[in-house]
Amino acid sequence: MASSSTAAARELQRDLENHANALSKIQKDIAKNHQVRKQYTIQLGENELVLKELDLLKEDANVYKLIGPVLVKQDLAEANANVRKRIEYISGELKRLDGTLQDLEDQQNSKRETVLKLQQKIQNLQAAKSKS
Amino acid sequence: MADLPVKGSVTPLASMIPAEEAHNAAKRVREAISERQKELDRLSLFSSENNNLINLVQRLPDELSHEIMVPFGKAAFFPGRLIHTNEFLVLLGEGYYVERAAKQTVDILQRRGKDLDSQVESLKAMITDLDTEAKFFSATAVEAEEGLVEIREDYVEDFPAENKAESGGTQISEEEYARIMSRLDELEDEEKAAECASSDEETDRAHASSADSSFPHAFDGHGIRASLEAQLKDLGQSPEGKGVGQKQAAAGLPSVREYERHESIESPMKGLVDEETLQRVAENSAADFPERSLRAGSDLPKAFTGSIIERSHGLPPTAPDKDAANQAPLTNSSKPASRFKMRRGNR
Numbered sequence: 001m002a003s004s005s006t007a008a009a010r011e012l013q014r015d016l017e018n019h020a021n022a023l024s025k026i027q028k029d030i031a032k033n034h035q036v037r038k039q040y041t042i043q044l045g046e047n048e049l050v051l052k053e054l055d056l057l058k059e060d061a062n063v064y065k066l067i068g069p070v071l072v073k074q075d076l077a078e079a080n081a082n083v084r085k086r087i088e089y090i091s092g093e094l095k096r097l098d099g100t101l102q103d104l105e106d107q108q109n110s111k112r113e114t115v116l117k118l119q120q121k122i123q124n125l126q127a128a129k130s131k132s
Numbered sequence: 133m134a135d136l137p138v139k140g141s142v143t144p145l146a147s148m149i150p151a152e153e154a155h156n157a158a159k160r161v162r163e164a165i166s167e168r169q170k171e172l173d174r175l176s177l178f179s180s181e182n183n184n185l186i187n188l189v190q191r192l193p194d195e196l197s198h199e200i201m202v203p204f205g206k207a208a209f210f211p212g213r214l215i216h217t218n219e220f221l222v223l224l225g226e227g228y229y230v231e232r233a234a235k236q237t238v239d240i241l242q243r244r245g246k247d248l249d250s251q252v253e254s255l256k257a258m259i260t261d262l263d264t265e266a267k268f269f270s271a272t273a274v275e276a277e278e279g280l281v282e283i284r285e286d287y288v289e290d291f292p293a294e295n296k297a298e299s300g301g302t303q304i305s306e307e308e309y310a311r312i313m314s315r316l317d318e319l320e321d322e323e324k325a326a327e328c329a330s331s332d333e334e335t336d337r338a339h340a341s342s343a344d345s346s347f348p349h350a351f352d353g354h355g356i357r358a359s360l361e362a363q364l365k366d367l368g369q370s371p372e373g374k375g376v377g378q379k380q381a382a383a384g385l386p387s388v389r390e391y392e393r394h395e396s397i398e399s400p401m402k403g404l405v406d407e408e409t410l411q412r413v414a415e416n417s418a419a420d421f422p423e424r425s426l427r428a429g430s431d432l433p434k435a436f437t438g439s440i441i442e443r444s445h446g447l448p449p450t451a452p453d454k455d456a457a458n459q460a461p462l463t464n465s466s467k468p469a470s471r472f473k474m475r476r477g478n479r
Contacts, residue, residue: 066227
């Protein structure tokens with residue numbers, strides 16, 4: 001009887017550890033996600049600024065794009081289209097990140113709950129053991 | 133009446149918000165503030181740099197060429213000349229550069245500066261917000277430590293006092309209650325009649341007449357004189373003062389003399405009880421029954437509504453002992469009833 005209960009306790013302990021690890025992993029993922037998101041938001045702001053300035057330019061203005069170490073001359077229209085595309089891409093990416101963030105948070109919550117339940121179970125078991 | 137139901141609840145603030153937690157919260161908010169402060173410093177640095185650059189760009193095309201020291205490596209310089217002083221390659225961000233003249237460059241820079249300024253403003257607002265939050269948290273912590281308590285009491289409107297009187301049938305028997313109510317109805321009818329009589333006249337005149345003649349008839353003031361005089365002792369100066377004022381307005385000179393008498397002799401006050409004071413008291417006692425708006429008849433013929441009810445309770449001298457702290461409305465309703473009972477006994 002005593003040995004079976006200790007075995008159960010050990011099982012629970014292992015379970016708890018696994019879940020706790022998963023939880024911390026999810027939390028790490030969330031933190032990473034946040035960081036990426038932040039970066040994207042900054043880029044989005046920068047791109048919007050560029051677009052605003054490009055819109056203000058006249059047709060004959062010379063626009064260059066820095067590619068590696070060289071400045072490559074670009075057509076204004078082309079540059080404009082490129083920036084627009086980039087903004088679109090970034091907004092799409094942000095939306096996607098939002099979705100994954102939501103998912104991760106849901107996962108985190110459910111994991112946290114299971115961990116709490118496991119902890120309670122272990123506590124109950126220990127209490128019962130100390131009583132008997 | 134002694135076993136009044138306890139209204140509301142008292143909770144120590146410390147039990148709801150532990151001081152430690154409040155301290156922690158304040159600390160966290162302060163950390164956030166310092167973070168924002170750093171950001172603000174960075175932004176204002178950008179802003180000042182931007183301004184310097186604008187100044188420089190504005191000055192550059194003033195001359196065709198500038199004698200400058202060109203940096204060469206990290207530590208070396210060599211003399212050189214800056215030409216094409218009106219041509220700029222401006223970085224817009226994301227690797228995009230554009231060729232601009234000095235003036236256009238300044239425009240771009242100024243737009244950027246405006247953006248930075250708005251960001252600085254929003255950050256400042258955020259910081260002030262957080263600041264107040266931090267102050268609130270620390271204040272709460274201090275209060276919790278000092279043992280402040282929160283007292284909560286549900287607001288119960290006073291005018292369903294009749295219901296309470298009904299429910300408080302233990303104090304007043306059903307029969308007595310019925311008698312009281314019928315008597316009150318009677319009184320109200322008389323009052324209304326008096327009001328109708330006086331309402332044809334001017335408002336002032338109505339006031340005077342109700343004060344001088346109609347009221348005692350309507351209310352049968354002499355019957356309650358005994359009880360009212362006893363109550364008069366409890367009354368503060370204010371109703372008397374009001375009564376005097378009323379009289380002055382209504383009667384003019386003679387009242388001034390009386391007013392003087394009021395002033396000079398305090399103790400024989402009760403002997404001097406004139407119709408006004410009596411009326412005042414009667415009104416007050418009548419107004420204790422919120423439903424009975426007797427005073428409206430002599431005061432404001434039009435206002436027969438809840439506002440009067442509220443006023444009757446707002447008048448502190450109505451019955452000073454009654455207002456004593458935590459007494460339930462039950463007291464309010466039963467007290468005048470007993471007074472009327474007394475009156476009935478006298479007749």
